[in-house]
Amino acid sequence: MDLSYEMYSSSELLDAQAHVWNTAYNFISSMSLKCAIELGIPDIIHNNGQPLLFSKLIESLPIHPSKAHCIRRLMRLLVHSGFFAIQQQQDQEEEEEEQYSLTLPSKLLVKEGSLNMAPLLLTNLDPVFTTSWHFLSTWFQKKDSTVFETTHKRTMWDxxxxxxxxxxxxxxxxxxxxxxIAKILLREYKEVFEGVKSLVDVAGGTGTMAKAIACTFPLMNCTVFDLPHVVADLKASENLNFIGGNMFEAIPPANAILLKWILHDWNDEDCVTILKNVKKQFPRKMKVDKKSTETQLYFDVLMMAETSGKERNQTEWEKLFLAAGFSDYKVTPLFGLRSLIEVYP
Known part of the structure; x- marks a missing residue:
């Protein structure tokens, strides 16, 4: 059957073409930001203490002299993306020169910042991850559980x-x-931890979240529980310790169990197994805008490609909690695209 475009106006065809172009070139935005981080641009502007002239930026960058004019083009895109702000500065000879300053998103990319998110961006754009996306269509034709496994012949965790x-x-x-997240949680929802004597952060990695909680609540005994190779060289403190193990086999007992950004990594069956292990430790007794939806869809496909998990809506979460034997739950939208979920035995 022939596909005819005669019914569409020139404007509609050009809009459709632009939509394809923008989707095809979306990667340029993230890769350009990766380049800026690797060159140290957010740090250079931050360390200047005030908006930085383009000429001073060039002097501070570890680049070949022939590439100086290209930095202006890179910055133009990143200004458009909202990562930097620009204004014109007149010198004594009345010549205008660009002046760059940080925006809140780029302040989160400064290395010495307490909320530095540069590792998140740089790791997700590492070739280990980005190579997998070239095999997405191949994965759909195979039995492999993840695209990562199709690409690297083993799971991400292995x-x-x-x-x-x-x-x-x-x-x-x-x-x-x-x-x-710890900063926001302990600022906006601190009361959820009041009275808790012990807490286990399941799959808590190197303990960043647990350390913040332990510091805020010195009388609470906090434990980070993760795979042995993750916690092997980590040192305990007065009310924080580390235990190696497998959350699919057992979870250390505590008054409260924390699962931060964990369950979306796993399929429903695995989630129920984890939640049942959590349940064993306890005795019996939002409107979303288009941009947020797009980000959530990105994360869902990301989980599909790199792990065996997915992002879930409230109905899907409820199904998991009930299947694991919990009696009730509470969802509090608190972290932008994410929520604090409390489940009760």
Whole structure:
């Protein structure tokens, strides 16, 4: 059957073409930001203490002199993307020169910042991850559980256990996210931890979230529980310790169990297994805008490609909690695209 475009106006055809173009070139935005981080641009502007002239930026960058004019083009895109702000500055000779300053998103990419999210971006754009996306269509034709497995012949977790460099990057990624979430959680919803005597952070990585909680609540005994190779070299403190193990086999007992950004990594069957192990430790007794939806869809496909998990709506979460034997739950939208979920035995 022939496909005719005669029914569409020139404007509609050009809009459709632009939509294809923008989708095809979306990767340029993230790769350009990766380049800026690797060159140290957010740090250079931050360390200047005030908006930085383009000429001063060039002087500070580790680039070949022939590439100086290209930095202006890179910055033009990143200004458009909202990562930097620009204004014109007149010098004594009345010549205008660009002046760059940080925006809030780029402030989250400064290395010395307490909420530095650069590891999250750099790790997700590492070739180990990005190569997998070239095999997405191949994965759909195979029985492999993830695209990562199709690409690297093992799961992401097994790959991390064998590759210390990748494991370190993965831990840094999770830690960078935990710093921001811990700050918001302990600022806005601190009362959820009041009266809790002991807490286990399941798959808590290097302990960034648990450390923040332990520091805020010095009388609470906090435990980070993760795979042995993740916690092997981590040092305990007065009210924080580390235990190696497998959450699919058993979870250490505590008054409260924390699962941060964990269950979306796993399929429904695995989630029920994890939640049942959580349940054993206890005795019996939102409107979303288009941009947010797009981000959630990105994460869902990301989980599909790299793990065996998915993002879930409230109905799907309820099904898992009930299947694991919990009696009730509470969802509090608190972290932008994410929520704090409390489940009760």
């Amino acid at each position: 790959f991390a256990a064998l590759d210390t460099s990748f494991n370190s990057k993965l831990n840094e990624l999770m830690a960078s996210d935990s710093k921001l």
